[in-house]
Amino acid sequence: MKLTLPLLFISLVSFRPSVAQELPYVSGNNSWNPDSLGNVRAVIDVKQKSAAAAAVIDWRRRDRHTDSEVIVVDSATNRRILNVKTGHISRESGEVTFEPVSGSGTYYIYYLPYKVQGRANYPTANYLKRSNTASAAWLTGLKNAVPAKVRHIEAVNEMSSPYPMEVIAKSGEIKKLLAANASRKYLVFPEDRMHPIRMTDDLPQRWIAKGANRAFRDQAQPGENYTFQIGVYPLSLSLNNVRIRFSDLKQGSRAVIPAKAFSCLNTDGTGWDAQPVRKQVSVAQGKVQALWCLADIPANIPAGAYTGKVYVTASNAPETAIDITLQIGGPVLADKGISEPQKQTRLAWLNSTMAQQNEVISPSLPLQRQGNAVSLLGRRFTVGANGLPERIETYFTPEMTGLSATPKEVLKAPFRFVATAKGGNVEKWTDQGVRYTEQSPGTVAWTASSTSAHLRMDVTGHIEFDGFVAYDVKVTALSDTELDDIYMDIPMSQDAARYMMGLNLKGGKRPASYDWKWEVATKNQDGAWIGDVNAGLNFSLRDEHYVRPLNTNFYLQKPLLLPTSWGNANKGGIRISETDGQVLVRNYSGARTMKKGESLHYNFTLLITPFHALDTDAQWKTRFYHRYNDPDSIKAKGATIVNIHHATPINPYINYPFIEHKAMKAYIDKAHQDGLQVKIYNTVRELSNSAYELFPLRSLGHEIFSPGKGLGYAWLQEHLGDDYIAAWYVPEIRDAAVVNSGMSRWHNYYVEGMNWLTQKVGIDGIYLDDVAFDRTTMKRVKRVLTRDGHPGYIDLHSANQYNKNDGFNNSANLYMEHFPYLNRLWFGEYFDYEQNNPDFFMTEVSGIPFGLMGEMLENGGNPWRGLIYGMTNRMPWKEGSDARAIWKVWDAFGMQGSKMLGYWTGANPVKTDHPQVLTTSYVQDKRALVSIASWAEGDASFHLNIDWKKLGIDPQKAQISAPEIINFQSAANFTASQSIPVTKGRGWLLIISEKP
The missing domain is CATH 2.70.98.90 (Beta-galactosidase; Chain A, domain 5)
Structure with a gap:
């Protein structure tokens, strides 16, 4: 069986193993396909030719798939070796004997292979069960197997590596640790911010090497949002009401970092609604709980070493004191370290109250x-x-x-x-x-x-x-x-x-x-x-x-x-x-x-x-391009705003638009030079596994992430374990998301993030793909997006929520509380523009009863019916439904300043004599662009009923023409009295004016 593996030898990137590390951990730089072989492998060196080689792999796995398949591949030929025999397999180590078919050389042992099943964007990795592929003849010669050396453990990429916080301690190591601390009810493990605690069921080997209840030292800069962790591990009982208190940190008698500068994210904070958060933290016996500590380092503090104590308390166990020393030095961080989120400096955002004051937002007026x-x-x-x-x-x-x-x-x-x-x-x-x-x-x-x-x-x-x-x-x-x-x-x-x-x-x-x-x-x-x-x-x-x-x-x-x-x-x-x-x-x-x-x-x-009147002029001049492309190309197509989705080079990770922010800023700067505005996809419904704060957020239990059955893509299963809901996945970049829980402190982070993207990166607004937060957060977001003269444009897309999985709600009803702060709707996938009647268009799609206007999506929409409500589709969403032809007619007619008079108002000057053929008139001085759409059951015909007085047109001088519009209508001329044919589900766009 030939595998699709590259012939190139792997470039190795070290993960800096500690002194106690028995095996190095390296990155394979995406040199194999994990969806067939798994994300990790052991790299084995065989020094001599033999019929069998035996390796004992000290893999220290956090997963529990000890019955998983073992695939051995010859690096020289990239072929799978079938003569393989496994011995004792546990989470700590595994014995694998195989036939080194190329003699001496390098061999790969993949020990967690899986196959992906399900929808491409909602996959599930199913781990392969171990099988017997060895021949009976080969199995008889295993007694003569030569020892093979395990060179290192290799992950498909750095993100998939378990090192160091998911390399488990062995049972013997834990027994020694417990014996050395027999008098203690629990152990405390201080940990720096660069190594987030990931496991709750196992201790990492790193802690065995470093020891428990040790003093903690680290470095910080003046003005920094500094963070560190305390890992709590109950030994003999479950701990109740675990809390942390801090002493002042002092540098002799000269300077102090006051205790009030410190807080514990897991026990205290400020909620999304600006109300105090106080959480009860209990830790079951044998479990690991990470407690994230935040420190607001004063900006005016002198350099030097500051020492003090951190006290871990519980209602049913003695207090434990940990010595802490922070070496303060370097320049003052004007941005509090926010530009280095990998240091967890943005965790402070979770307690933000930015934009909470209920200030009036335009176009609303003061009460x-x-x-x-x-x-x-x-x-x-x-x-x-x-x-x-x-x-x-x-x-x-x-x-x-x-x-x-x-x-x-x-x-x-x-x-x-x-x-x-x-x-x-x-x-x-x-x-x-x-x-x-x-x-x-x-x-x-x-x-x-x-x-x-x-x-x-x-x-x-x-x-x-x-x-x-x-x-x-x-x-x-x-x-x-x-x-x-x-x-x-x-x-x-x-x-x-x-x-x-x-x-x-x-x-x-x-x-x-x-x-x-x-x-x-x-x-x-x-x-x-x-x-x-x-x-x-x-x-x-x-x-x-x-x-x-x-x-x-x-x-x-x-x-x-x-x-x-x-x-x-x-x-x-x-x-x-x-x-x-x-x-x-x-x-x-x-x-x-x-x-x-x-x-x-x-x-x-x-x-x-409604929330406000219609801004029809904004509808005519604001034209979306909903795809990442070169700004020059987008401008040439006549668009004015580009929406940058996730899974693009400048916004790759879903709902975490911070990692490629420099590339995003360069793109936005170029777009602004071309006269374009740029909006980005960013919601809080789900979160990418690339988020720096993923594991600190997991430490908060179900506050940020919803409970669930787990599963989903392999990375989630291997690094989150269970108790989550797997969400959207992008195969091209292997971006896997988990579902957020609803209203939480993550909304505070979201508001701060929007402010940062507006002020530092220059975004002109956001594209919302359904909404998982309430109107309080929406108001805050609108405030930060529009600060300092920024446009703060928000458009909302929704797939039709009237289905079983969404609980049979109407998208417009579900999101109506957000409508006062939106600029446009895009409703959306699974909205049927062919079978539904005009009342459905009016209420669920158009936005008009709420002071909004929208666009169509599913199958490009119905352009004739859409124009009744001022809607087109969105470029470049569907081939053959290019909105530019409509835009061209709008511009030639002069839609700016026109008055929209729909079929729903008696002021509409142009109607038909067919009850199921409706019209909307866009009226200028002695001119009207009339949109006509049929909801008749079949092909039909109609006559125009024109109020010439309302139009200000002399009927004797009037002309009625249909401009040619590609994929919409052929050019034609009509008289006011003639019968006009209309195809089922279609219509016309007519210009009524006086002859020159």
Whole structure:
């Protein structure tokens, strides 16, 4: 069996083995294909010709595949040797005898081979089981085997090497260690920042050589974000509430690094929401726990050696003191060492509060309160005497091009919160009035209380500048109470409730009646959006235990938690009905008994839509090129913004755009010279295994990374072990990612990283591929992206989330809280532009009811239907669907400054006489570019109905022409009275003007 191995001998790169290292570890510089042979091999020297050679390999493996296949290859011929016999195989060492077919020379023993199965981007490495390939005749001569020498252990590349922190200590070494520390309940191993602790089930051999509870010495610079580790290893019991405290570090009596400069990442910090984090760390007996220590070294500190102590404490074991000496020297680090992330200097970012202050973000306006009415951009929200919404109004025009003086009522009546006692008697609330607790440009907050015979209702609410409203409604029993129901009514105006999406409904016309029940195990559904183009309301039902679920293929692995209040053991639900111009949304929880003093939190959030008017001019002039290419080439194609995905030379690693930042900056500088803007792919949904901080993050348990069954690509299995969810994988560069847990301190790092990329690298924005963080993080990101005049452009792509793995949610509904901070949508893979009706386009794809515009993706989109909503596809996404032909027509017509008048508004001056052939008019002075698209079941024909007065065109001088557009339409001329044919699923783009 011939293997695809190169004939070149390997260039060896040493990993600097320590004195105690029995075998060197080197890198093979990617000189073989790991997907057939595995990531590690032993390199064997045979000194003499023999029928058999025997090697004892001291491989010290952390993996547990001791039954894996052993493949021996002759380096001279690159052929597999079949005459192989294994002896004793353990994680510590292995005995392998083989036939040295070329006599003396070098042989390779691959001892962890695997085959990759599954999707290319979601692979699983299956490790091969050991087989017997030796001939019976050869096996009879093994007694005469000559000894072979193990030259070194070789990893396919440096990243795949287990050295030094995954080279395990042997059982005999550990026994000696335990015997020498028999009186101790646990051991402490100080470790520097360049050797992150990786294993939790084994001690590294490095620690055996260095010893436990030893003094620690290291170097740092003034002003540095310095880090180091403490490894804790319980011997005789499991440790509870492990913590670290620090003394001052002193240089004689002259200078001090104060104890308050130190902290432990694993036990204390600042959360994504700026709230203090205090974590309980317990360590099971025989396990290893890394505790990462952070130190903010003062910038003005004199050079010299600073000494002090680090104390490891536990609630059920004595304290252990470790001497520490830091040698401070070198120049002051103005950037705190951030430019050297391999030194873990950016771990401090995990506790950042950057951009947390709720400052107003353009185009939103500061909140203004008059009495109980709060005004914000295009909307007004009025608080009732019970603290709940009393009135919601929007002022956007039907065309979504600006604001009107006349409001549109979203509510037909105030919200009602109703409790009915057993037997149907309604609890009568006595309101105690509203008290405002905060009033700032970004936030207005209030509280209110109401009581009834058996219940007390405490309402805490706030509204923010973008139209987000959050409520905590705490209901407390004043006595033992049996209830038939507790429900909240949202009475909406029929005029503001044309469409609906959510609650297991695809986007479209709202049904006249509808019933929905909770199914959190399989459905990512806790609310809906109901609205019209220029007025609407998104609501979400929660309780105090709400945790953002996973999304994008992973919902089922971390679904919603059923709210104790609204869900009520699946008794709750939502019922929608329509009568007398009112659409009633009843959110009920069903019958229950409450004990005296028991409280329930009927929390909910609202988003008042739209968030702002349409910026159509930005849609016409902002043209994306969604692929890495030379800036000159991109400019020549007419694009204005290039999106740099991951798996590209300047952004190779998914969601970790820091390693090739110098190349990225050079590219961006060149693009700026060409008049282009550059955005990069960077989300927090998953993280590359190339991240410098990967193992420090793993030490935080499930705070950053989601629990899971492990598996996935080989690197993950061999270096993370288990308890993770394998995510996206790029075969070309072997970039393997794991899924993040949701809301965590990694979002603080993300915000800091965005700020650094904006200020130091010059990015002009980000491309989001689905979103795994909440609106708080989105606001922070938008603030740092737009600092100091940077454009901060954000576009969001989503694959259609309405499927089993994503919990049947609507992408627009799922991400609506982010819409105020986006510039464009790209919805997306698996969106069907052929079979869905115009109402689906309007609600789930276009973004128009929210003040956004979008583009199409799947199969290049339907260009005729897309133009009804101002959408094209994105270059160079699909052959034959080149947007440049449309751009050319836009430019020739002069789309800048045109007024978009869609089929959804009575102001549209050009319509058809066919109910399923729709039009949108882009109107300039005495000119109109009219987009026409058919949703008829087959080929059809139509007549134009033109309001010449609205166009300002003399019908006697009018001309109607269809410019030639490649892959769209042939050139044609029409009259206002003639019948115009239209092919199924297609349309026209016509120019109506006066003859010159």
